[in-house]
Amino acid sequence: MLLIHCPYCEEERPEIEFRNAGEAHIARPSDIASISDADFEKFFFIRDNTKGLVYERWRHVHGCARFFNAVRDSVSDKFVMTYKAGEPKPKKLPGAGK
Amino acid sequence: MSVSYRVPGKGRLTQAKTARFTFDDQSYSGVAGDTLASALLANGVHLVGRSFKYHRPRGILSAGAEEPNALVGIHRDAARKTPNVRATVQELYDGLAAVSQNRWPSLSFDVGAVNDLASPFFSAGFYYKTFMWPKAAWKSLYEPKIREAAGLGVSPELPDPDHYAARFAHCEVLVLGGGAAGIAAALAAAETGVRVILADEQADFGGALRFESGSVIDGQNGWDWAQASVAKLAAMENVRVLSRTTAFGYYAQNFVGLVERVSDHMQAPHPDLPRERLWQVRAKRVVIATGAIERHMVFADNDRPGVMLASAARAYLNHYGVAVGRNVGVYTANDSAYAAAIDLKKAGVNIAAIVDLRDNPAGSIIDEARAMGIEIHGGRAVVRVGGKLRVTSMTVQPKNGGGERTIPVDAVLMSAGWTPSVHLFSQSRGKVAFNDEVKRFLPGTYAQDCVSAGACNGTDGLSACLDEAYAAGVKAAKDAGGKAAKSTKPKVEASESWSRGMLGAAPGAGPGTTVKAFVDFQNDVTAKDIRQAVHEGMRSIEHVKRFTTNGMATDQGKTSNMHGLAIAADELGKQIPEVGLTTFRAPYTPVTFGSIVGHARGKLFDPTRRTATHGWAERNGAVFEDVGQWKRAWYFPKSGEDIHASVNRECVTVRKTAGLFDASTLGKIEVVGPDAAKFMELLYTNPWEKLEVGRCRYGVMLREDGFIYDDGVVGRLAADRFHVTTTTGGAARVMNHMEDYLQTEFPHLNVWLTSISEQWAVIAVQGPKSRDIIAPLLEGIDISDAAMPHMSVREGKICGVPTRLFRMSFSGERGFEVNVPADYGEAVWEALWAEGQKHGACAYGTETMHVLRAEKGYIIVGQDTDGTVTPDDAALGWAVGKKKTDFVGIRGLKRPDLVAKGRKQLVGLKTKDPNVVLEEGAQIVADPKQPIPMKMLGHVTSSYWSENCGRSIALALVAGGQDRMGETLYVPMPDSTIEVEVTGLVFFDEKGEHLNG
């Protein structure tokens, strides 16, 4: 069982308190009603499913109930870092080269 | 009759403390502290089981957890029959009853042993090759027969009466393995004051010190030092010492699963004691001190009872005081077996000969053996043994061929060297590296905050092991935040040497031979099988493993993996690392389902949710159904009524007078805040801004793809406050869906969401008399049609307690839903029931609720929809705000497929024969005479007998259904084809007059 750092609770909590909520940084278009079929497909259906570092949404569902973002290695399962919803993709990751 | 192999003055058990036990109904006597294996050996019993595939007689190979052969059933009582227990691990208690497995009719005469003669047909890969054709026979013939013939113990037939506990624990330093190295590491860490857990699978700590007679630490015999050290640790407040506890799995972030066997060793465990306890430990640092496991020699018939590991024979002698034979042969490729021979010789056992594969074995221990008069045959091999149910002789030959000599023996001790136990390290995702010099896989690259110390790290010699482990304990504690402590490192004053050995088949079992030289005893895999796998094209060890099943038994190849790998590498002409090592997976040793499940079984498997009126419903004869975790009243039969009679009566009563129904399980969410209406506009298809305070609206919620996600009636309590209801099953996911959008897509909206499902009990009062039933109990709410029309909500009091009163209907009749704080639910229900009685009202359950709503064509999301149904498909297009510029799903609804012709649409179905009730899920076709497979147009989603309509009714999703009104379609069933007519969705009161009736 993984330990996940909730950026709102500022604590590491066991994985069973959390739920994955899919890929992060896919913003719902503000003009969604008028986007093309191709753009809708890209927004709703197409996901990266990267081998390696993935940016994901998680929810501390049995805790503070907040959604937040996480960078995780899909090979090792290791959480590299977590950050609050709405914050940009981190430019520099802990442990990455200087 | 009983012959005793107990050696007076040897071992650590108190011989006076006897324990009686039976094996295959034969009575024996053992000593407290024995394992079943040592007690059997003390009685001269070596034959304890039959092998998996060939049913070959098998004995006791080891003295520990790695045992592949000596698997027995332990029968405590009718329900407590544990199969596949390793006799080397099971502790003896007075009255223990063990049975042998996989034999019929008896252990010494087993019909299944014919498999051994027929073994050419059972060679490697035979499962894959022999039974390829015909396919159908696999299921009906081959598999059941193979399962019967090959196999291990028999599962118990009764439910497990024991209970299993579970604990979470946290510590700075977790030490896995309580041999000399683990104890040293724990001592070092404990002195710094950090929390330490030390766990070992054995009943007593000490590991290899159990059999090593030559070690002295801090002036004490090694074993005594271990006991004293563990007693000291156990007395420390910051240390937890767990014996009989196996670390079976190493998971992410130093999360380790351990199983403690609490009561399997007790004669009459206290009923409050769990059988096992699962420990889930999170450690800042882990010290792995799992030691090493001795390997057997791979030669012909090396599986005969009486042939065993040299270290095991030493353990039986030095710890249990049991000689494994009276005239013992030794076959070795390293030094450590000499110590066994010397110990046995000193105990009065004749050592027939030591056969050493090495050409000129030399060293002090060899000199010592020779000085005791033991015959040593260097450069020779044991090419086979005699005897079937027990070894009777060993045949020795120079290793490069030549004259044979047969030596009578009653036991053969073997040692091919030691394999470091890297299982847990490997499970931690660490990468092992092959050390070519010592031919061992050792911990290489670490993936977690752990360190290996001692024999599992390839460290030879007690002194070096202790130094390494002590340093590892100090460092682990320091890294985990411990303070520096003054060092009291244990000092080794005498020790025994660990040495190398050999891998693979011994002479006489090598390429070109067809003898049965076992590599994997438990799965009956021989050296020849592995060579055959290579000849048949297997290249990677993962392929060889699956083809031969080498290492795939419950012992996970603890003794066999390295031999198998070496034989495959040799046959492939490659180096061992090129062939690769198979992956180690949890569990290290078999784990019971009970320990994993713990308390989560029976009533505690899943929470049961009961509504406020549950007790009343029970007292009034309700039959309940499970709806998710809820218990819901299904119907309320009067005496003599079956479900049909009860539901028919309830349905008619509601429409004629009234009925009371507990709707508390509906999900309820309060949406509050200045932007509440804006939020509702975005989450539901309907318009909300203009909904007046005090009015309700039926809302439809979509996913972004345009499909219906949930529905429910929403009441506006104030400009900034909505009381939203969801489906029973959707409560949690709708809340999640709303929170998701509020937190991540629409965080600019000032809205709060609160789940209020549990706070409000909901009593639906439906039927023409509903107003009369409620009115006398109300305060402060005018419920005349003029003041409170259909689809409105008021706040006030009922029976003196606060209520949110909805005028709404899921039955098509005039109806109310009385929301009261859940604690008052039952009292208010009782009051309403008393009023209802005056009007002849009934209580009704979910079945009647379903029929009534179907009569009106009201859908149930999840029954009449399946995640691919749009509002238009469900005839709910009217609920989509046409002027709205945004809501979740607005774009999805415009997708080409969602606006295409011919989509499945919800329609009504009437059977031509009104008495026939369709089956829900039944398929619908246009032409029943078309060839199979027929083209299906859709399926029946809801179907009931409607007493109010005097006929059956059904809802169905049918391709292009709304254009098929009046068409005849067909529902093919196994025994007949049912003719149906496509109709509208409303079967009763089409004009909706009953809503105000």
Ligand SMILES: [Zn+2]
């Ligand atoms: Zn949190």
